[in-house]
Amino acid sequence: MSSENRVRLRALGISVGHYDTGALNAITDVAGVAVGHVTCVEGERTRTGATAILPHGGNVFQDKVPAALAVFNGFGKFAGSTQIVELGEIETPVLLTNTLGVGRAIEAINRHTLAQTGNERVVSLNAVVGETNDSRLNDIRAGRPTVDEMSQALAAAKTGAVEEGAVGAGTGTVAFGLKGGIGTSSRVVSVAGVPYSVGVLVQSNYGGKLTVAGKPYEAEGAHDKDGSIVMIVATDAPLCSRNLKRLAERCFGGLARTGAALSNGSGDYALAFSTAEDVRRTTERRKAVAAYPVLSNDVVSPLFEAVIEASEEAIINSMTMATTTHGYNAGTDKPSTINAISLDALKRR
Amino acid sequence: MSSENRVRLRALGISVGHYDTGALNAITDVAGVAVGHVTCVEGERTRTGATAILPHGGNVFQDKVPAALAVFNGFGKFAGSTQIVELGEIETPVLLTNTLGVGRAIEAINRHTLAQTGNERVVSLNAVVGETNDSRLNDIRAGRPTVDEMSQALAAAKTGAVEEGAVGAGTGTVAFGLKGGIGTSSRVVSVAGVPYSVGVLVQSNYGGKLTVAGKPYEAEGAHDKDGSIVMIVATDAPLCSRNLKRLAERCFGGLARTGAALSNGSGDYALAFSTAEDVRRTTERRKAVAAYPVLSNDVVSPLFEAVIEASEEAIINSMTMATTTHGYNAGTDKPSTINAISLDALKRR
């Protein structure tokens, strides 16, 4: 793997949108959200990993958070979807990994949750797993990350700055024929006089005609069109699951603006959850009637725009932070190299 | 039209389910709900009408109610569906009428709403209209009810007992080859120690092998399989739109128990709304954040069962209250007669 000096988009003097970012310009600007990676790089063939996102630091199964899933193109293996839709909540951390690792990721989330204090008698839980296909750099058929490695991503989760690029679930992903990976961004918006944070984290692995902040990126030749993306949205705004679904859908606005081909082979998913204490579905509140403060339909539009902006920027960050990667193409059984996007080319625009 | 003495199912000594009914055993047991009919019977060919359901006595556009729509088989022309899904609310009364009258019903709801005090500058509203096809008894192509007649149904809406059978939107409908129509029923259930009312009103116009409270009704020969049903659920339980959707879906449990064939030609729709003051989306609450008390997922199941029971009973009431009707079959251009279900046969079971 190359040792070039990678930076985030804003360090190149390029910005997206007009809302302010949070302090870290990361999903972790939403208080309590933690992110963990496990990166599996071994020999010539293993270039994969997993990334965990925890909505809060407590027991998520006991204190569930309202959530929603939006599927733009469902050629993917996202786990947990139907229960999220039915109940409007998630009750576990989220794991991102590769396409053939979903079963092992579910197993890791189950083990993690069953082992938590207070969950000794839990017999049902809905593990949430997103994936994209890293087989252009990784021997995806070989069973990595293992269940134990998946667990390491969960264990590694922490608040604060998020490692981006060819790391965790982004270790082997490819975007626009260039190296993709994990990227994040955030916005702070005022709704009815109150500031709220919105953060997005993406695992980019798709294609099209790359457009960076409105300008085509023309430096490379053949651009790849296939692949997928998973986008996770966190917000501290008090929202019901119906409006969280609408938030999640706005990720596709950011996706489209990067020049995505939105092709048949894409698995394009966005999950949104609220971390607001007041809408958390605690054991106590779930006993009968509870009052949840929620933002009205009439005032959510600024949050929608924030999601569009943060999604677009998170995607580009996943590329500017990713490094050229040598690995193995499991579809063709050949060595492969995927170049990082040229920061020089971006600066020259 | 025959002058036989029609009664509701319970008057025949037959009951459905195990929960108590409300005082009227009608959708109007949910406080504030009003129902109005216009019945159009003229000459040999006009056997149609419209039925209005008002969620509360105020200005529904200003004080919207949370609502949801469930579509079991979408071969129908239900108006207003996508906005109900997106915003989780209704902002107008509901009109039921015949298949080719939906446009005129929208027009009537628009006129009604635009004319209300406080709505002088309203420029967008989502009229909600359900329909089934009464062309086996009615010259449906002839443009009745007119817009003015639709308006009469809205104007006639009142709380209290609901007229059932071959009336309003049920004037020309057919169920199981027998006369269908408007029927209603209600249940009172206790959730976490608090009693809530659930009421259902149906426009029955479908078929299959009729089963009344578990027993096949074998009195008639050829049973018709086609047609549709629209079911409206009202409750005073404080529910979010997501759980109202689940309530609406349970109508199909009641429908199935009557022996419905659930055929290709069915337009099977259920709309549910909550009348609870505390979840009403008033002008004031829609300005920013508002706290809404809602029942938790964990405790809603008794309401689900209440809907199954009330739906089944409302359907049978629509038949036992309906009278044999002579009219015109617009599909065959011939006179037609649809017999009422035999109360004697039901009593003898």
Next chain:
Amino acid sequence: MSSENRVRLRALGISVGHYDTGALNAITDVAGVAVGHVTCVEGERTRTGATAILPHGGNVFQDKVPAALAVFNGFGKFAGSTQIVELGEIETPVLLTNTLGVGRAIEAINRHTLAQTGNERVVSLNAVVGETNDSRLNDIRAGRPTVDEMSQALAAAKTGAVEEGAVGAGTGTVAFGLKGGIGTSSRVVSVAGVPYSVGVLVQSNYGGKLTVAGKPYEAEGAHDKDGSIVMIVATDAPLCSRNLKRLAERCFGGLARTGAALSNGSGDYALAFSTAEDVRRTTERRKAVAAYPVLSNDVVSPLFEAVIEASEEAIINSMTMATTTHGYNAGTDKPSTINAISLDALKRR
């Protein structure tokens, strides 16, 4: 209304995407598709109209076409949605008009279809109507277009070049705070060696930060964010309704690239249909089993990209062809003027 000389985007030397356009760069490049407008401009207050799209020149009720609807944000009154989803087809022409005209448009489609030769005994039909809200220029509460005017749009439908801008259903619409309207564009793409046409027609009435072919349009000050868009996609590619839905969804890719805010108040709908003779659901084919040639999932991606490109260009055409319009704001009860986009500013970029 101003008499400035308006042109389409390509006449300004600006193009979108990389696929070729059809001969007319219009939805009517898809053989058989016809478009008709009625434009209602009267006095100071009436600035509205309707636009009809006919999928083929025959009896659409008898020879239905496979179709699908995609809803991005459902704050709208689109009529016919649930039956399109259930049956995967449309059986009437499509009318676009204003928000409060949907009922009258349904009535006009019903009259049109019932009156066609061969439909003498038709008793059920699913009128398809899209709308956006032209109340910023039009006295939308005043009941125009009338049912008869709606019928005129249907009667006016013809193949060949399509009139764009402030015409038909676009007479009073507003996009990005500038004059929107009707726009169209098309692409020709080769799939497995066979060329197919894809055409898009839009009624633009939404907002955000306008981006034209990747560049922000900065000429005006306060940009409006609210509003809606309806997009109609026609193709001669043989597609099943499932893949037509995916085609329809790609319209939102084009929409996002124009800088759409995708706000709460948007009613963003896309309808797609195939005109291919071989997938038409004729009376004969509907009798039992029929063989339909359809493109495989694996090869549809070029059509998806074509839709993204044509949608984006159709939107911009709706603006470059629209003229500055003086009218009446029904929400504020005041005169209003909406300026056309400056072609000079676009040329100078």
Next chain:
Amino acid sequence: MSSENRVRLRALGISVGHYDTGALNAITDVAGVAVGHVTCVEGERTRTGATAILPHGGNVFQDKVPAALAVFNGFGKFAGSTQIVELGEIETPVLLTNTLGVGRAIEAINRHTLAQTGNERVVSLNAVVGETNDSRLNDIRAGRPTVDEMSQALAAAKTGAVEEGAVGAGTGTVAFGLKGGIGTSSRVVSVAGVPYSVGVLVQSNYGGKLTVAGKPYEAEGAHDKDGSIVMIVATDAPLCSRNLKRLAERCFGGLARTGAALSNGSGDYALAFSTAEDVRRTTERRKAVAAYPVLSNDVVSPLFEAVIEASEEAIINSMTMATTTHGYNAGTDKPSTINAISLDALKRR
């Protein structure tokens, strides 16, 4: 486990519906469909298993079958849902197992499929797994079936008669407070003069007020209301994925007729696929355009009724064939016994 003599519903002289059954009255009446079980009964605590359903005897990944999923209540962990919806097909066998075994079942399907001849370069596949919660008899937290045990179910799949009751994925399930399990039934219906087979297999684990062929089953006291059901529909009728979805939805008609409470905690899923050679999506057909013969909307209703009947009967078969089971309640950490339904009580009705 008891050794009582268990029989299918028809052996008790009770039948459901009016269509003929297939030769075996099983899902395997649909030619080519194979079913395999692994049953894990060990010590006092392990009462679980898995059941595999293979749509045909070839390489399902290469020769995919059109399929659709219907979700009535999505409180479940069904895997593979979004890709089934998007592409209208399945490309792997289906595994049913317990709630916490979904990850291991995915892993087993992946291993199975990757190892098949012709799949050496496959890097993406969509494993389909259904589940219900057998924790009232099984130590569900203990990780059984293992991945290897899941694989045994796949390896055991065979055509011919299907073992029912407390076997495979039904080993530890509970229905109406009585022992549930695996059940199956089939129907043969004529559509436009051609006979088609429809088979249903269920994993029953839900509750309500049990109704057997229209009559309440009153023999037991406290009836349990919670739980889930997964229903698999196979047919040799040539259907597109859209009509397969409608077929799947009709399972809920059969479910409702058994007295299901349709409670909050249910995970109620139905998957339908067509085994017709002519609609199979072979490698060859997926290259470009292929012609698929499909039944028209207008003629599918008899298949809908067949599904209602076969679903109801499959559920009751799952109970009449199940044996009283002693095990372990993982939610309460106590031994538990679930009685089989009394065949004597059924005969006496």
